[in-house]
Amino acid sequence: MIIKHLSLLQFRNYKRLELDFHPTMNILIGDNAVGKTNILEAIEVLSLTKSHRASDSSLIMYHKSLAKIKGTVLVDNILRKLEVDYDTVQKKTKINGTVISRISDYISSLNVIVFTPDDIEIIKGSPNIRRNLLNMELSQISKNYLSTYNQYNKLLKTRNEYLKILLTNHLADRNYLNVITEKLVEKAVFIYRYRKEYIDKVNENISSIFKDIHSFFSLKIQYEPNVSFSSYEEKVMKEELLSIYQKYSQKEQNYGMTLYGPHRDDFTFYLNEKNIKIYGSQGQQKAAVLAYKLSCIPIFLEKTGTRPVLLFDDIFSELDGKKQNKLLKYIGKDIQSIITTTDVKNIRKSLLKDAAIFTVISGNVERKM
Numbered sequence: 001m002i003i004k005h006l007s008l009l010q011f012r013n014y015k016r017l018e019l020d021f022h023p024t025m026n027i028l029i030g031d032n033a034v035g036k037t038n039i040l041e042a043i044e045v046l047s048l049t050k051s052h053r054a055s056d057s058s059l060i061m062y063h064k065s066l067a068k069i070k071g072t073v074l075v076d077n078i079l080r081k082l083e084v085d086y087d088t089v090q091k092k093t094k095i096n097g098t099v100i101s102r103i104s105d106y107i108s109s110l111n112v113i114v115f116t117p118d119d120i121e122i123i124k125g126s127p128n129i130r131r132n133l134l135n136m137e138l139s140q141i142s143k144n145y146l147s148t149y150n151q152y153n154k155l156l157k158t159r160n161e162y163l164k165i166l167l168t169n170h171l172a173d174r175n176y177l178n179v180i181t182e183k184l185v186e187k188a189v190f191i192y193r194y195r196k197e198y199i200d201k202v203n204e205n206i207s208s209i210f211k212d213i214h215s216f217f218s219l220k221i222q223y224e225p226n227v228s229f230s231s232y233e234e235k236v237m238k239e240e241l242l243s244i245y246q247k248y249s250q251k252e253q254n255y256g257m258t259l260y261g262p263h264r265d266d267f268t269f270y271l272n273e274k275n276i277k278i279y280g281s282q283g284q285q286k287a288a289v290l291a292y293k294l295s296c297i298p299i300f301l302e303k304t305g306t307r308p309v310l311l312f313d314d315i316f317s318e319l320d321g322k323k324q325n326k327l328l329k330y331i332g333k334d335i336q337s338i339i340t341t342t343d344v345k346n347i348r349k350s351l352l353k354d355a356a357i358f359t360v361i362s363g364n365v366e367r368k369m
Contacts, residue, residue, distance in 0.1 A: 001111055001306050002336045003043065004079070007070040010061040012038040013363040020367075022356035025331070026338045029368075030360035036340035039365070040114070040311045043338065046071045046082055047110040047309075048136065049093055049103055052118075056086055073110050075306060082109055104146050111140045111308035113296055115315055119289045123277050127266035134195055134265075137296060141303040145194050152187035156258055159184055164256040181245050184261070189237045191262040192225060196232055198299065199223045199267060205295040213319075213326050214287035217272050221292070226264040290315070290327070297335065310337040321346030 008017040013035045028036045041051050041059075046069050051059060060067040066087040073080045083094040092099055093106045100106040121129055139146040159180045165172050203220050210219040227244055229237050244260050245252070252259050269276040269288050276288055293310075300308045310331065316324050328351045331337050344352060357368040 001309055002074040003071055003110070003309055003338075004074055005072040006039070006043065006046075007068070008039075008042055009066075009068040010064040011042055011059060011067045011069055012061065014038065014042075015061065015363070017363075017365060019358075019365060021336070021338065022354075023336055024333050025328070025352075025355035026336070026358065027344060027352070027355055028338070028340045028358045028360050028365070029342065029344060030340075031342060034360050035363050035365075036360045037116075037313050039360075040116075040313050040338060040340060042069050043071070043110075043309070043311055044112060044114055045069055045084055047107075047112040047140075049084055049091065049106060052114070052116075056091055057088060060086055060088070071110065075109075080109060104143060104150065107146060108140050108143060108304070111300055111304060111306070112311050113137075113293050113300070113308045114311045114313075115290060115293050116313040117317060119293075120282065120286050122289050122292075123269055123280075123285045127264070130267055131263075131265055134198070134267075138194060138198060140308070141300055142194070145191070148187050148190050152184065152191060152262070155180060155184045155187060156261070156263060160257045163253055163258070166253050167256050181242070184258075185238055185241045185245070188241060188261050189234055192229075192237060192265075193232055193234065195262065195265065196223050201299045201302075202292060202295045205298060206291050209294050209330070210287060210291035212330060213291060213323055214284065217284070219276075219288055219291060220270050222268045222270060224266045224268060225262065226266075227260050287319075287323075294330065307335045310335060310339075312337060312339045314340055314342075316341050316346075325351060 002023050003021050006017070006019045006021065008014045011017075017039075019039070028039060030036050041053060045051050045059065050056065066085065068086075069084045071082045073082055081096050083092075085092040085094070093103065094100060095106065095109055122133055135149060139149070159177070162172075162177055162180060166174070166177065199221050206221065207219045210217065227241060229240055231237070241260070248259065269280075269285075269292075271280050271284060271288065274280075276285055280288065297307060300306070315327070319327065324346055325348050328347060333354065344357070359366050359368055
């Protein structure tokens with residue numbers, strides 16, 4: 001996938017902006033708080049229909065009532081025009097001018113992998129952050145995953161509501177709970193298996209990437225569902241998960257919520273078999289997240305037939321000149337990247353000769369080369 005053109009109207013600090021991107025490396029240079037990150041955020045919204053940074057309403061320029069993000073994307077030699085419109089009431093997504101009512105029909109039109117300074121929270125933060133990351137990535141590479149995940153959440157909400165009813169009304173029909181639970185288990189097992197497969201594929205590349213960019217240490221990810229399965233064979237998982245729900249039926253009823261399932265999943269980064277959250281330095285943690293993001297590229301290629309666009313915000317802040325050059329060399333010429341930084345003084349000129357360099361000053365963007 002390649003973003004050919006980006007158009008912004010009243011988005012953040014950009015009243016109007018038209019940008020043509022290079023098919024491989026694009027570097028946005030400027031001081032802090034001038035709008036570099038806002039450009040990456042606009043592309044993220046164009047891909048995922050939402051920002052990880054803020055609510056929809058805050059994306060609209062101050063004192064304005066609407067914002068538009070448009071992008072021309074090249075996928076398999078076919079141009080696709082994407083659009084996300086915001087006003088103070090609603091959000092609209094369009095593909096080639098046609099309004100797309102279901103987000104699941106829009107997601108994957110433009111696939112992105114995003115790296116920001118806040119991503120260190122993937123290691124330091126709550127399990128919910130890591131689950132959201134998995135869902136964002138898996139939803140881009142599989143419409144079936146996104147659909148199943150949405151169905152699971154609807155069933156989960158229904159089941160939680162009925163558990164509360166059972167808590168207060170002992171005459172309520174438990175057979176209804178059993179029916180919901182069986183349907184929930186079917187969706188849950190699909191999600192478990194897909195997440196496990198994805199993390200296994202990440203582990204095929206993450207250690208070598210980490211060693212290449214950062215150091216000789218070995219890095220891996222451990223998938224940690226809150227249910228211990230003896231096997232990830234579908235039939236076994238269904239039987240064991242149903243058994244868990246039966247065993248802890250009274251406990252869930254007392255709490256009025258579903259205590260087991262993929263909505264409580266987690267995963268942990270291990271550096272030389274030690275939890276990097278506890279034993280790793282901040283530099284190692286940031287490099288681990290970066291290695292994770294880069295490990296996802298071949299999975300996107302395998303699952304979708306095309307590489308995602310890389311959005312790297314302030315990626316060099318924790319990397320010295322040597323590591324910066326290793327990273328840029330690793331990205332290569334077969335994938336589009338859009339990178340923000342305050343300067344390029346430590347980057348070898350040979351790596352920049354085929355890149356597009358943009359300067360960003362207070363909401364104005366100019367291409368240097």
